[in-house]
Amino acid sequence: MLRLLIVEDEQLTREGLADLIDWASIGIRIDGLAANGLEAVQLLAAQPADLLLTDIRMPVMDGLQLIEEVRRRDWPTTCILLSGYGDFEYAQKAMRLGVTDYLVKPCSPDDIRSLFVRVAESLREERRRTDRLKGIESRLRASVPHAKSEVLRQWLRHPPVVTEDRRLQLKQLGMSVAFEYPLVIAVRIDHRSLDRYDERTSDVKLVTFAASNIMKETLEQTLMQPIEIVLEQDLLVAVGNGLFEWMEEKVAAGAAKLKDNLQRYLRLSVGIGVSDPKPTLNELHEAFREAAEALEFRFFLGASVVYRRDAERWKAGALPGRLRQAEMLRVEQAAIEHLRAGLFAELLNDTEAWLTAFQGEYTQSREDIHGQTIAFLSRMLQTAAEIAPPGTDVDADPARIREQVHGVDTFEELNGIVYRYIRSVVEALQSRKPMKRKVQQALDYIAERYNESGMSLAGAANALFVSSAYLSSLFKQELGVNFLDYVHQFRIEKAKALLQSTDLKIQAVAREVGYFDEAHFTKTFKKWTGMLPSQYKKETQL
Template identity: 35%
Template sequence: MLKLMIAEDELSFRQGIIQMIDWSFYGIEIVGDAMDGREAIALMREKKPDILLTDIRMPYLNGLELIQTAQDEGLSFFSIILTGYSDFNYARDAVRYGASEYLLKPCLPEDILQAILTVKEKIDKDHRNGSSLEQLNQNWNKNIPLLKNQILNEWLSSPPLPLEDRGQVLDEVGISLTTSRIHIGLLRIDSLDRRKDSKLYKRDMALIRYAAINILTETLLPLFHGLIEPIRYGEEILWLANIPENETDASLKDKMEELQRNMETFLKISISISLSSVKPSLDEVHTAYLEAVEAMAGRFYQGKGGVFLFSEYDQRNLNHVSILENEELHQLEKEIRLHLENQLYEEALDDMDQWLNYIRNTSQYEKAEVNLRATIFILELQKFSQERIPTAFEWKDNLINWVEQVPSIETLEELATIMQKIIQNIVEIDSQQKPLHRTVQAALDWIIMNYNTSISLESVAKETYVSNTYLSSLFKQELGINFLDYLHQYRVEKAKELLKQNYKIFAVAKLVGYQEERHFRTTFKKWTGLTPTQYQKK
């Protein structure tokens, strides 16, 4: 309710104003009445009314002096003047002191009410305008992060327009950057224990990105002395920052590794990070972004969880021969097919390793190029399997599934796992009618009995009375897989059984022979394409 105060030296007139009108009905509360100017100013200091209804002629302070004194003391109110004098000078002075209304005595209660309601409408309007302005300010402040993100996204995607002053924009929007020594960091989340097509995945990723940006900011703020702006760019998290003059690549890497540890500690996620070179001007952030993306390509060859600096990046020779025309890879693929045809499985596996190592060591092809070459080779192996093993319909379906998986792989290691599994399955199907070599069978029996202990190629070779090299060769020839990969696959199959029974993941790791849960999680994901958590929730 609005607060009304009355200053009037005539008691009967003052009481009539108070008693003859139902002020509460109009949303008005009378907070006090005074019989002279001195009492009125004291009451105003205490009650701070919204409206003052005052007579001009009063003892000690007249109405105009009362208004002036209250205004000088910083009180904010609307005033209505009552007077028995119709002199223009009084009216003029009343207006000069900010009086909203001017009433001549004698006046009726309705006249007083109408004057006060007119002032009340002005106050309500001011409040509405003030609220609107406050709301605008709140909306502006709330949308500042979104505006920053939009502006920085535009800068990442294109060079500046003619006459564009990005330095001025920094000041206007409050972006915490200067215009020189700019670099960009790109953060990529390596994995999350959810299926990508699920609602939970989308919800969790939104929450994790939000938390990751907070951890990123807290970790890197001291490094850049507060001159950093983390943003979302599509599905990516990145930051723009001003690099201090004395910062080295080594110290940058150390800080990035600290960021990785913090993400692991607080969010239980692995991240890969790439950094652009330092650009002299804010106008070059689009180039810096492309460098960060190019540096992140090192993740395909070196694996997830790394820190990749553009300054250390071995830039690809843009004139290299297309991977589809690479004769060395073509020759290795021919040899793999020939060895499979002649049942020389150890040689086929060795050639597959050479095929993968050739790509790994050259590191000059884009991920999409490598995936395309791998897809073509898988289709050739599919054709080979159809011609050689026409009844293996289940296997042909697996081949198709692997072709579908290739575009989504993120590292060469993931591709290597797929290619190794393909060779292994061709060998398994091709060897179904043949008995296993007795040494291999003995080794498999030993694994079945002791898979949950710390067994190794050396210990099993000792138990089967052969050399490590010979046992390794036999595994490749008979099973199409090396010893250690077979052991991991067997343990993973046993782990699946325990996960179906809702065992805790750390317990499953111990029960199938892994001392470290982290190693178990990595191995399980490698051979199943799912994390233990994902598998358990299927």
């Protein structure tokens, strides 16, 4: 039972508060009644209460002075204010003093009961959390590393409870991080990197353990400070300290080095999210939320390392004209109708508009976008299978679609999957039709000059004596792909052959196929294959 002290100078009101409500039914018992703040302080000094319901205006010591005294003596009492309509300024001050809630007179017994049901449950939940923390602390001597991880997880998930002293816990646990200015670096391993382990739990745990060791060693070297590492949900989380004014370059170098080391030693590609520093460890849950949110924005931004401020800038600069759900459904229907009519250029244009709509405003999660994409592709492939000539093979396996879509880590990779499916559909439906002469000439032109850095739609159109718009439309209609995407896919296929059959370095392969910026080549390769060139090279040369 929670103990309640009622403080009210009017006797009838005081006794009515005690008698008109069935306090026992909500797990509360009346521990005392007081006519003013001074009487309440004397009662609390003799027997502290869990809950305090006090009026504002009272003789001797009013409600605000009582609450100030409770706070000064550091009594663990949850305070609730009973105020009149004219007491708004007093109520505001009370809220600043840490009052949990307030009731405005006159109020019904049902109003009072409802408020105390909510407050009592919140207090019980806080105590349950406190008990869990105490349980963790009691096991410290038996298992300090485990207890340290459990406490860190609690801090990452929740703000501190009233009785919690994190500075003291740091000392008791022997944690290496400081109390002030914590920041969080969260790492998520890309889905494809774990595919080779066939979901064998022991192998995945071993790889995760090795990754956490590499993470700790790398970040401690580059940040030049102790780091705590913990596994939270599906993320490897590093907690360090420092303000960006003097840590920014070190954090950037550490994140880049960590990404390289995980790829080099474990063949893992990862996404990294970095929070803003927070004033103290009491706000660690906010830092973790920021780092995890930054990781979610990696899907849209495509970068391997995303800072919280990058995510905020992306949200602030998002395109204002996002298509509404009804409009997106209209575009989907138009795409299906164009597919049925054999208007493949229009199908591709509709799909480009549909994909662009997702980037207009950050209102949908990655899971939502995955689900809509799977539904759209399944519908498109089913339609293609229905209209395809007999004997034409259209891959419409929904399980394969789900696997591929859920395996992507960025929105750009998702685009690549959608466009590859459209190209395969158009190729299947056009397989028995002769290719237009200008398209074949354009393909020959690309095959001869694909490794030239200046390859462009305008250059190919000039060579074939047609307009860029005509050649672009022709490509979409005949091949189901736009000109530049075809060039990129052609180059990537050539790069894959070189990676399989030669010992050329990645930079050399990139130049051989027409990319003179290795970073651009790597990003393009991952978009169209779902893996990094280095991953592909190692896996195909085993």
